[in-house]
Amino acid sequence: xxxxxxxxxxxxxxxxxxxxxxxxxxxxxxxxxxxxxxxxxxxxxxxxxxxxxxxxxxxxxxxxxxxxxxxxxxxxxxxxxxxxxxxxxxxxxxxxxxxxxxxxxxxxxxxxxxx
Numbered sequence: 122x123x124x125x126x127x128x129x130x131x132x133x134x135x136x137x138x139x140x141x142x143x144x145x146x147x148x149x150x151x152x153x154x155x156x157x158x159x160x161x162x163x164x165x166x167x168x169x170x171x172x173x174x175x176x177x178x179x180x181x182x183x184x185x186x187x188x189x190x191x192x193x194x195x196x197x198x199x200x201x202x203x204x205x206x207x208x209x210x211x212x213x214x215x216x217x218x219x220x221x222x223x224x225x226x227x228x229x230x231x232x233x234x235x236x
Contacts, residue, residue, distance in 0.1 A: 181210050182198055200214050
């Protein structure tokens with residue numbers, strides 16, 4: 122059985138793996154979440170950060186490099202949760218364009234998963 126140290130300190134002959142991300146809505150992010158994936162619309166953008174809105178809330182996501190994305194674009198972001206005094210921030214790792222996604226099917230899938 123894998124332990125947390127296996128993700129942080131790889132042993133000889135093993136590949137270092139990232140802790141898997143958990144699919145969340147912004148309002149569902151918990152303090153114990155380490156990595157999450159979010160789908161939402163970019164409502165504001167700076168050179169190396171965006172503000173994402175998924176209908177349940179808004180979150181600032183910072184990146185190490187400039188982002189090539191436009192406002193009003195739907196994206197999926199994988200990132201590390203950074204707790205703050207007033208909520209959370211995300212350190213973005215992967216940014217994926219989701220403009221072609223069927224939002225009605227996504228909504229129905231989320232409803233089915235919440236049962």
